[in-house]
Amino acid sequence: MAIANTKTYLLFQPALLFSKKSAIAIKQLIKTPDGITTGEQPLTRAHIKALFKSFSDETIKALMAFNTVDLEKISVALYQQTSYIVDKEEQKAAVQAAYTRHIQSITGALRRQPVQDWYHPVISGDKRVQNIKCSFYSYPVEVSFYANKKDTHYSIDTFIEIGKEKFPISDFSRHYFLLERDNCYYQVSPKSYEALDWICSQDASQWVLDQPDHFEAVLLKLAQWDVKIEKGDLAEAEMIVAEPQSQVMVSELSNTFLKLEPQFVYDGFTIEGPFEPVTKVDTPKKTVLVQRNKEKEEELVHFLQSLHEKFSGQHNGFFYLSFAEAQKKGWFLKTYHLLLDKNIDLLGIDLLKHFRYSPHKPLTTLHKQTWEGDFACIEISVKFGKEDVP
Numbered sequence: 591m592a593i594a595n596t597k598t599y600l601l602f603q604p605a606l607l608f609s610k611k612s613a614i615a616i617k618q619l620i621k622t623p624d625g626i627t628t629g630e631q632p633l634t635r636a637h638i639k640a641l642f643k644s645f646s647d648e649t650i651k652a653l654m655a656f657n658t659v660d661l662e663k664i665s666v667a668l669y670q671q672t673s674y675i676v677d678k679e680e681q682k683a684a685v686q687a688a689y690t691r692h693i694q695s696i697t698g699a700l701r702r703q704p705v706q707d708w709y710h711p712v713i714s715g716d717k718r719v720q721n722i723k724c725s726f727y728s729y730p731v732e733v734s735f736y737a738n739k740k741d742t743h744y745s746i747d748t749f750i751e752i753g754k755e756k757f758p759i760s761d762f763s764r765h766y767f768l769l770e771r772d773n774c775y776y777q778v779s780p781k782s783y784e785a786l787d788w789i790c791s792q793d794a795s796q797w798v799l800d801q802p803d804h805f806e807a808v809l810l811k812l813a814q815w816d817v818k819i820e821k822g823d824l825a826e827a828e829m830i831v832a833e834p835q836s837q838v839m840v841s842e843l844s845n846t847f848l849k850l851e852p853q854f855v856y857d858g859f860t861i862e863g864p865f866e867p868v869t870k871v872d873t874p875k876k877t878v879l880v881q882r883n884k885e886k887e888e889e890l891v892h893f894l895q896s897l898h899e900k901f902s903g904q905h906n907g908f909f910y911l912s913f914a915e916a917q918k919k920g921w922f923l924k925t926y927h928l929l930l931d932k933n934i935d936l937l938g939i940d941l942l943k944h945f946r947y948s949p950h951k952p953l954t955t956l957h958k959q960t961w962e963g964d965f966a967c968i969e970i971s972v973k974f975g976k977e978d979v980p
Contacts, residue, residue, distance in 0.1 A: 595621040598631075598641045599707040600653075601721055604765035604775070607693055614656045616641060617709070617721065633657055642707070649703045655696040664692055694767055694780055701726035701777055710773070724773040727752070731769070733759070733782040735789070737809060738822030744797040744805040746789060751818075752776065759786075785815040820872055827870070827877040832857040834883050836890045837935035842944055848916040851908035852890045853937075856880045863907040865891075890934070897925050913944055 597619040606613045616637060618629035631637045634657075638650050645653075654660065668685045675681040710724040734756065736747040748759040750769060762769035762776070767783040769776045778786060789812065797805045812819055834854035839862075841849045853862045859880055861869050865887055871878040894909055895901045898921065901909045916922045929936055953973045960967045971978065 596629075599709050599721075600642075600705065602708055602710045602724065602775075604710070604768050604770070607697070607766055607768075608690075610658065612656050612658050612661075614653060645705075649705065652696070652699045652703050655699065665689060690767075691780065694777070694783070697768070697777055698730070701775070702728055710770075710775075712773075722773060724770075724775065727774055727776045730779040731776045731782070732779055732817065733786050734818035734820065735785075735812060736820045736822065737805075737824060739799065739824065742799055743794070744799065744802075744824070745794070746797075746808070746812075748786065748789065750776065750778070781815045782817060785812055785817045788812075821877050824877070827879045830857050830859060830878055830880045834861075834886050835935070836886070837937055838890075838894070838929060840936055840938045840942065842942055843910060845944070847910045847912055848922065848944075849908055849910045850894060852887070852894055854882070854887055854890075856882070864905070893932075897928075 599617055599619075601615045601617045603611075603613050603615065612633055614633055616631040616633060618631065620627050620629050631641065633653065635650060635654055638645060638653055665685070668688050669681070672681045672684045672688075675684060708724050708726070709721040711719050712722045714720050732751045734749045734751050736749065738745050738747070749756045750759055750762060757771070759769070762771045764770075767778050767780075769778065789808075792808065797808065809819060809821075834856050837853045837855060839849075839851040839853055841851070843849050851862060853860050855861075859871055859878060861871075861880055861882060865882060865884055867882060867884075869880045869882060871880060895904075898909070898911060898915075900911060900915070904910070911921075926936070955971050955973075956968060959969075
């Protein structure tokens with residue numbers, strides 16, 4: 591059949607991600623004198639290169655990772671690697687966890703490919719399965735939770751955070767770690783997937799109000815995955831009123847920019863970002879309301895703004911300069927020691943890669959001065975903290 595009469599596309603079947611069948615199929619619609627028939631080609635490198643000539647080697651590799659033969663080899667290898675585990679159920683669980691991480695990894699590589707011809711199966715109103723065009727969101731998304739009271743029970747609502755937007759999970763169809771909405775697939779991060787999988791396995795009917803310790807254990811378990819947990823009216827919030835300790839977090843952005851972020855520590859709680867009168871901090875055990883000191887915070891912010899002319903127009907809660915600008919005329923070194931002189935704590939210095947400086951100012955000491963003829967002999971030592979410079 592002539593290629594001109596054939597439409598070839600990739601069918602993504604998320605329900606088959608953990609089955610013996612491939613989650614990706616090469617499908618064809620073939621126009622014949624008698625009508626349109628369907629066809630399928632095997633998922634091989636040769637067929638992909640022949641049918642999708644614009645695909646790069648990276649895209650072909652991402653697609654071939656779903657080949658059933660290769661996936662079976664991965665499974666066999668995982669069982670071999672865990673053969674030291676005597677208990678078969680424990681070995682099976684270890685293999686499943688490792689295999690899940692592998693599927694997540696190859697799916698992450700897949701969603702980043704510039705493939706236009708994606709379709710997925712959808713059940714229509716008359717119960718027929720139709721293949722409809724779909725797409726992948728390029729970035730991983732996170733889950734967040736909202737804990738509250740409803741009548742006689744505690745409740746936890748689950749949300750999906752996409753960029754700066756938040757959607758209830760009920761807006762999506764879930765396929766393991768993939769969420770589909772409006773024919774677009776979103777992949778949750780590994781930690782979010784584990785938290786989501788765990789909370790879905792819990793019996794919410796046991797979260798009764800007269801057993802707060804049981805519900806607190808649920809929130810503590812979720813907190814282990816470092817996911818966002820917002821609390822409603824679970825308990826009265828504790829108000830923190832304290833003098834802030836100013837500090838500056840120094841970091842590097844994209845190996846291109848130097849970032850200075852003012853932070854304020856109120857009774858052990860670190861607050862950052864633009865000023866607001868009260869900042870809510872949710873911890874696994876309680877909700878804290880931090881009353882912020884505008885005068886003290888503005889004092890540090892205005893001081894940082896004065897350090898460079900480009901900072902005056904930056905209002906995102908932090909300040910940044912390109913590496914070249916930060917090094918010009920020794921700006922960073924001068925600023926670094928100026929902050930130390932003002933007893934402003936500097937964090938993140940030891941993590942910098944482009945800028946490497948000692949946290950201590952140099953101490954120069956003159957020990958001995960003698961004369962040998964017309965020459966003065968001077969013995970000098972230089973120390974940075976406890977470290978002597980030879």
